[in-house]
Amino acid sequence: MVFSANAQGVVQPEAAKSFQAAQDALNAGQAENAIALAQQALSTPGITASERPVIQRTLAIAALQAKKFPLAILTLEAMLQEMPEGTPAAQKIPLIEALLSASDQAQDLSKLVTWARIYFKLEGGNPSIRPVFIQSLVKLNRHEEVIQEVKEKIRLDEASKVKISQNDLRIMALSQRQIKDEAGYNSTLKMLLQNYPSKAYWAEAIARLGRQANFNLRFELDLYRILEVTGNLEDTSEYVDMASLALNVGLPAEAARVVELAFASGKMGQVSAAANHQKLRQQIQVRLAEDDKALPGLEKSAKDANTLASLAEVYTSKQNWSQANAFFGRALAMGGLRREAETRLHAGIVLFRLGQKAEAAKMWDSVQGDATAVEFAQLWKIWQAQN
DSSP states (O other), X not given: OOSOOOOOSOOOHHHHHHHHHHHHXXXXXXXXXXXXXXXXXXXXXXXXXXXXXXXXXXXXXXXXXXXOHHHHHHHHHHHHHTSOTTOOHHHHHHHHHHHHHHHHHHTOHHXXXXXXXXXXXXXXXXXXXXXXXHHHHHHTTOHHHXXXXXXXXXXXXXXXXXXXXXXXXXHHHHHHHHTTOHHHHHHHHHHHHHHSOOHHHHHHHHHHHHHOTTOOGGGHHHHHHHHHHTTOOOSHHHHHHHHHHHHHTTOHHHHHHHHHHHHHHTSSOOGGGHHHHHHHHHHHHHHHHHHHHHHHHHHHHOOSHHHHHHHHHHHHHTTOHHHHHHHHHHHHHHOOOTTHHHHHXXXXXXXHHTTOHHHHHHHHHTOOSOHHHHHHHHHHHHHHHTO
């Protein structure tokens, strides 16, 4: 019980007999009998405003013990509503906590929500109240309020140095999906990635990025790159697509690495598609040999920022991080890049690969002008913080 059964006050003689009998029955564990006797005492003519709450308290406790929750709710509400104006919050809070418990047991969710708001306004401090309140809003399909209240709980937790609850974030995400708040859902998903990273959350975040209406198709290969680094590159078709994309954008070294990885893991080369996979493998090797032959001449003739950035991409595909970093640095310093956001995104990845995490974070923070590149930069920054 959250409030005491001890009587506070005097009951007139006409009601005293029934009231004492109710208390005796309550103390003896005879809750049903206590209810009847307390109700009899309350029906005595001439009960005063000071006597009524003394009897109501016993009735409420008996109702709670007997699991007569609707009766407990009615009695506790009457006690609260009949309190004189100016009654201290400290006297109301225990009664409201009992009322909330009864409302929860009775699944009177609307009542629970109404009184929970009053409880918070009175600065009630029981930490178990807000989660029950939020769950009630969920069950009532009041999703805008769910989102608002979870945000408030997160604010309070942060102020108390309490880590954001994964359950709170999941509840908010589900409500955001219900009301089709895509921006809010994506934001919450990022919070889940930051605080409770998992392979599944990464797979969803990457897939959602790829489905965005304004997704820049130039970054399709980047989707596969981040799928790979998060352990979500799994299907044969994904390996084939990634290798083909890398080959098509002039990065046969990356295509070769992906194909060899797929062959080694048994993802490519299966009997049913072995011929096609082997053909792709051979095409990649031919292109790789041609590019390796042309690379020294390209380096010597590189004069502008865009050519330097292209060379950086080639060395990135070869996982020659130092050379890639040097060329990215020169390209960015020279300026005038056609796709600076893309260059900064990839330069940040190279810095991460070199273990220069602070510099990588700064580079990703500088990505702007392309919404897709900005999204990728944020995801890489989250990933780096966990690795």
